[in-house]
Amino acid sequence: MKTAPLLALLGGAMMSAYAWSAPEYIADVDIPSFDGTQLDANLFVPETPPPEGGYPTVIFTNSWGLEKHQYHFQAKELAENGYLVLSYSTRGFGFSGGLVDVAGANSIADVGVLIDWLEANYPVGKLGMAGISYGAGISLLSAAQHPRVDAVAAMSGWADVVEALYPNETVNLVWGGLLVGTAFRKEAELTHLWSDLRNGQNMESVIEFAAKRSAVSYVDELNANGTAVLLSNNFADYLFKPNSMTDFYSLLEGPKKLLLNPGTHAITETLTGNYGHIWTTTFRWFDHHLKGADNGIDREPKVDMTVRISNKLEHFEDYPVTQExxxxxxxxxxxxxxxxxxxxxxxxxxxxxxxxxxxxxxxxxxxxxxxxxxxxxxxxxxxxxxxxxxxxxxxxxxxxxxxxxxxxxxxxxxxxxxxxxxxxxxxxxxxxxxxxxxxxxxxxxxxxxxxxxxxxxxxxxxxxxxxxxxxxxxxxxxxxxxxxxxxxxxxxxxxxxxxxxxxxxxxxxxxxxxxx
CATH class of the missing domain: 2.60.120.260 (Galactose-binding domain-like)
Structure with a gap:
């Protein structure tokens, strides 16, 4: 019996199956928000039929200064595993309209519009949000104010804006200046507030502005919603220090997990992902809480801590990890x-x-x-x-x-x-x-x-x-x-x-x- 034709036939069938299961990529999607602002997005749609209850869905939100293409490879991998994935540029960044408001009311309302759009056009099942830095903060704030968000993966995010830019009443000059200087289309209020902070004036207004944009202000809403929250922060992140995130983690009452890693702000997640651990854990988090996979992540220790310099990964039941x-x-x-x-x-x-x-x-x-x-x-x-x-x-x-x-x-x-x-x-x-x-x-x-x-x-x-x-x-x-x-x-x-x-x-x- 000649095997070459049979192998060719099997190979062709496998290629056809692969092509059939490859997700559809829609590179440019313009979604009008509540005030007419156009939000620039892209979309991965699985070729496989939606499961009962709709596709597990993830919305990726960009980091400060970046845009909708930031998570292209992660979005594609999720889509190949049956997820509907929307990545968008927040207002004021990329080709989205509007002005940067530092996770203000307009940016959070945009997320509700994106969810509405997805549900109007696709069979949406359980919904998650993910992002690094600015995207992490918007994901947490959105989950608190939009109960339709079932799970969040917030990487290098913040819990308290005041602690980030004014730690122990000290102005975080390098990081604050970098943020303000790289938002080219921003609301004028941001420049005024940064000037007030640097000069120690109108501090009540500065703190009020920051509190509205701090996830710790909405922990009751997250708990009421039962949102599954994954947090990842880095030890040498001197913008969004892990201290406020560990405090925030301790206040969460729903499903939660905390990753503490070496490295600085956003770099660990963007470049190495702590040898892939951060993104692997993120995908497992979504698989369990959005797809219902029994992968054991809900039974594992809640805290993963990687030792600085040696990069040894340790697991602990909760935080704080020691009473000694x-x-x-x-x-x-x-x-x-x-x-x-x-x-x-x-x-x-x-x-x-x-x-x-x-x-x-x-x-x-x-x-x-x-x-x-x-x-x-x-x-x-x-x-x-x-x-x-x-x-x-x-x-x-x-x-x-x-x-x-x-x-x-x-x-x-x-x-x-x-x-x-x-x-x-x-x-x-x-x-x-x-x-x-x-x-x-x-x-x-x-x-x-x-x-x-x-x-x-x-x-x-x-x-x-x-x-x-x-x-x-x-x-x-x-x-x-x-x-x-x-x-x-x-x-x-x-x-x-x-x-x-x-x-x-x-x-x-x-x-x-x-x-x-």
Missing amino acids: STTWYLRPRFTMFDNGSMKGSKYSGWSWRNEFHGGADTFAGTGIPLISDALEGFGIPVYTPMLAINGYFAIEYKSPVQWETLKIRGEPQLEMWVKPSKKEVQLNAHLYDVGPLGLGRLITHAPITLHSDQSGQMQKFDLELFTTSYDVPPGHRVVLAIDTQGLIYQKPDNTNYTIEVPYSSSKVSSLTVPHL
């Missing part, structure tokens, strides 16, 4: 050329004080803005020569040597007494892993700007450093380095100030580190 912590108490340095120390017992010696000054940045920092943070996602850390940190403009405290691996997981907490010489002063706290050669790898950091009439008086502040997952190797120390400026933050107008740190039995400062 170690508290170190800050001890004085005796000259500006020395370091202070951190020990497990409270300081009880003679009253002492140290000083450091504003007016200059130091080697303590987050590296090159955006670039260093992006490299971390590939396992390339930020190194700092600790001996080069100027003791006149900064102060350092070193822990005991760690003889076992210290697995830091969560948000370190700093409680510190200071006496600032001016009403407005800024402090940048950096936590380092320092080896025997004196090179420090950044574990986490956080800024805080004190605005107080208590200049010249002792005051205590509490600072939650940004969420992290980091393993300090045996033989290394943890070092806390504090200075008064950071490259990504707006510094006070007058930086000619002194920070005095007191030490006494009544003025005890401490650092608490959560760990496994």
Whole structure:
């Protein structure tokens, strides 16, 4: 028997089946919104017949400055698996009309129009929304206000706009300026609000604007809707820090999952996806909540956390992932050329004080803005020569040597007494892993700007450093380095100030580190 004709026949049948199952791609769809604004979209339509109840459907929403083609490959893959997929450009971006309103009422109303259009033209089943950055925020806000959204995958999104652009009352200058400067068709209000924030004026209006656009303001609606929410954020995302997202996650009562990854804002999801884990989990999330697939994702641990630098993936039942912590108490340095120390017992010696000054940045920092943070996602850390940190403009405290691996997981907490010489002063706290050669790898950091009439008086502040997952190797120390400026933050107008740190039995400062 000759097999060649049979193989040819089978091959042809397989090719025909593949062609039959390939989704239809409609490259340009113009959808008029409620106010006549044209929204530019594209659409993948499965060639397979719709299941009973309609196609599982996903709407992709673009990141800031991007447009409808951003998720082309992900949309195509979903469509090949039976999904109806619409990708669109939000108003003010791409070829969509209108003006950027930062996930305002118009943008959220647009989503309702898109859902109406889909339901009027196709058999729509359960519906999901997904996006990175701006698309993540709009997806969460839309799901809260449109109960027809059954599931969300929000990657590098925000829960609190104020925390993003004004962390601990510190203006996020680099990221805020980048956002405002790259929205070329925006409502004039955005420019005015950014100016007010930078100048510390009309703050009630700024906060009101931000609250309306913050997912945490609508957590009750999401819970009432029963929306299945997948959140993914990155440790070195200094725009949408993971802290507010972990708080938001804790408030959700419906199906939920949290991914915490190395890397910076949107880069991890866009380039590597944490070795594919983020997008694979997103597809499984939709398969279960939109298609009804029994793939086990609802029975798995709710939190996936990838360790910085090593990129080791860990799974935890919930967040916070540990109740264990170690508290170190800050001890004085005796000259500006020395370091202070951190020990497990409270300081009880003679009253002492140290000083450091504003007016200059130091080697303590987050590296090159955006670039260093992006490299971390590939396992390339930020190194700092600790001996080069100027003791006149900064102060350092070193822990005991760690003889076992210290697995830091969560948000370190700093409680510190200071006496600032001016009403407005800024402090940048950096936590380092320092080896025997004196090179420090950044574990986490956080800024805080004190605005107080208590200049010249002792005051205590509490600072939650940004969420992290980091393993300090045996033989290394943890070092806390504090200075008064950071490259990504707006510094006070007058930086000619002194920070005095007191030490006494009544003025005890401490650092608490959560760990496994």
